[in-house]
Amino acid sequence: MTRARFTLRRATVADAPAMWDIRAEAIRVTCRSRYPEAMLARWAATPMPGTIVANIERGYFTAGILESSIAGFAAINVAAAEIEALFVAPAYSGLGLGQQLLAHLERAAIRKRMPRLELNSSLNAVTFYQAHGYHAGEPTSYTNSIGIEVACVRMEKRLGGAKHRSA
Ligand SMILES: CC(C)(COP(=O)(O)OP(=O)(O)OC[C@H]1O[C@@H](n2cnc3c(N)ncnc32)[C@H](O)[C@@H]1OP(=O)(O)O)[C@@H](O)C(=O)NCCC(=O)NCCS
16 A cells, blocks of 8 residues: 555544535445445435534544645544544545554543443444454444434454553
C-alpha cells in the first residue's frame, strides 16, 4: 500500500458539515458492497442530526487531514467506551488513514483507562476490524436518526495498555 502523509487533529463543531459529507460519500461508495442500493441511498442522504454538536463536544472526535482538507474522521463515545464513527473519504481509501485513525482512537482509549473498545461495525468493515485485532460477536443492527435500520456486527477489542486489578 502506498501510504500518504496524513496529519491528525481534534475535530470541532465547525468540521461537522465536512465530516457529514465524508460519511455520506463513504456510505454511497465504500459500503456499497454489502447493503441494498435503495437502502444505501436513503442512509447516505440522512440529514445531519442536531445532536452531532453535542456528540462532538462530549465525545472524542479526530480528523485526518491531507493538504488542508479533511480526508476522514473517527470518534469515540467516551461514556459508552464505543467507537462511534470511522469514515475515510473514498478518494483517500487504501492510503493508511483508516488504520492511522483507529490506532489513534485506541491510544486515546488507553489513556482514558478504557479496558476495551466496542463498536457496531458496518458489514463491509468487519474484516478491516478483524485485521486490527477486533473480535466479531453477534449480528445486530441500529436504527439511525431517521429510522433507517442498518445491519451490522458487534465487535470488541481488549486494550493491552489498561491496567486491571481485582478488588
Ligand atoms: C473501513 C475504512 C475506515 C478503512 O479505511 P482505509 O483508510 O481505506 O483503510 P487503510 O488504508 O488504513 O487500510 C489499512 C489496512 O486495512 C486493510 N483494509 C482496508 N479496508 C479493509 C476491509 N474492508 N477489509 C479488510 N481489510 C481492509 C488494508 O488493505 C490495509 O492493510 P495493509 O496494512 O496490510 O496494507 C474505510 O474503508 C471506510 O471508511 N469504509 C466505509 C465506512 C465504514 O464502513 N466505516 C466503519 C464503520 S463502523
